[in-house]
Amino acid sequence: MTQATIRTVAVIGTGLIGTGWAALFRHAGLAVRAWDPAPGTAAALAGRLAALDRDLDAAGIPGAPGGTLSVHASLEDAVAGADFVQENGPERLDLKQETLAAIDRAAAAHAVIASSSSALRVSDMQSACARPGRVVLGHPFNPSHLMPLVEVAGGEATGPGAVELARGFYERLGKRPVVLAREVPGHLALRLMAAMWREAIHLVADGVATAEDVDRAFMYGPAPKWALQGSFLSNHLGAGDAGMEAFLDRFGDTYQRLWDDLGTARLDRATAERVVIETERSARGRTTAQLREERDRGLPEMLKVLHRHASL
Known part of the structure; x- marks a missing residue:
């Protein structure tokens, strides 16, 4: 089997992430077979898919005709005949x-x-699978139907063909997969986010800046350029036309001093309470539903720019 011959996909677990996957798979013209142990799965999916379909169209994510979705009474029924299975259960x-x-x-x-x-x-x-060679990581970012990144990795018993097939399949869907050569806790992007957020919390807890100003510094500083070219290529341009070597010669000592001074924030009770207060102040009375709506209104437009102009 190749990624091009995948026609039927099973989605196991239809919470927030699983529903996003189901919408994307169907949008791509695939036959989707879904199962979730929670009652009312079919009605819940039906109630959410129309909005997700609109998101996909607004973001300009390529689709294909003929996609279907069926909800099944058991896990076994859902995976029967599937070429690819996307599992989305609780993180335990x-x-x-x-x-x-x-x-x-x-x-x-x-x-x-x-x-x-x-x-x-x-x-x-x-470790409990009889045929572990076909098990891979396929970790999306939320909202899973829109965000381009999927992290792909194999385990100690995974065959290399399974990793490459998954990578190609996600790419076929319009995703931007990354493949980990070695397993690490938290994979790739979450570790990068954790490093940034640790320093963000340190700066807030240490009274350097408010949570709102920390977010503004990232949003209107590195984020737009990093969205288009990432950190390495952005810094490659940071010393004019001389490239990364000149950038490191010019700014390497500065970065080393900053790394040596970075904080080691701990999420103890006092720090957590400070973060909650600062975040609620930054929200300015908007509910999480309102903030999510604001995000989801802007995200498709940003993704269209990324699809047209991103360097990687």
Whole structure:
């Protein structure tokens, strides 16, 4: 099987992430077979998919005709006949192991099984599977139907063909996959986010700036350029036409001094309370639903710019 021959996808777990995947798969013209242990799955999916379809169209994400969605009474029924399985269960190792083992028993021998886990190691999740060679990481970012990034990795028992097939399949859907050569807790992007957010919290807790100004500094400073070219290529341009070597010669000592001075924030009770207060002040009375609506109104336009102009 190749990524081009994947026609049927099972979505196991239809919470926030799973529903986004289901919408994207159907939008791409695939037959989607969904299952979730929660009652009322079919009605919940039906109520959310129309809005997600509008998001996909607004973001200019390429679609294809013929996509279908069916909701099944059991995990086994959902994965029957699937070429690719996207698992989206709770972030608990014991549940991941149990769910992936059940999928492995029921899925066709050729099917690749991907987990949306945000931090767990594939080697640990695949350990209860009889055929662990087809289990990979396929971690999206929220909202999963729109955000381009998918982190792909294999575990100790994963075959290299499964990783490459998953990468190609996600790319076919319009995603921008990255492949980890080695497993690390939190994968790739979450670790980068954790490093940035640790310093952001340190600056707020230390009284250097408000949460709003920390967010503004990132939003209107590095974020637009990093969105288009990332940190390495952006700094490659930071010393004129001389490139990264000149940038490191000119600013390397400055960065080293900054790294040596970065904070080591701890999320103790006092720090957590400060972060909550600062964040609520920054929200200026807007509810989380209102903030989400603001984000989702702007995100499709930003993604269209990325698809047209991003360097990577």
